[in-house]
Amino acid sequence: MEGESIMKKLMLIEGMSCGHCVNHVKNALEDIAQVSSAVVDLESKNAVVDLKEDVDDDILKEAVEEAGYDVKEIKKI
Numbered sequence: 001m002e003g004e005s006i007m008k009k010l011m012l013i014e015g016m017s018c019g020h021c022v023n024h025v026k027n028a029l030e031d032i033a034q035v036s037s038a039v040v041d042l043e044s045k046n047a048v049v050d051l052k053e054d055v056d057d058d059i060l061k062e063a064v065e066e067a068g069y070d071v072k073e074i075k076k077i
């Protein structure tokens with residue numbers, strides 16, 4: 001069952017090269033309290049982050065960067 005979602009954000013992420021990277025980014029994002037779920041796509045270098053509460057873009061960016069990847073863009077979708 002999906003949790004409550006108030007908005008989605010699209011992140012453009014550089015540096016992922018395999019399924020392990022995708023899971024690493026997904027887990028880093030889903031560890032954030034306000035994140036309901038994250039769908040990460042290797043080929044398009046995108047993460048679609050479903051939020052249950054608004055969260056500062058810097059928090060999303062830092063989580064991915066701490067996992068070892070570069071965030072190029074974050075926008076509401």
Ligand SMILES: [Cu+2]
Pocket residue numbers: 016017018019020021022
């Ligand atoms: Cu990898």
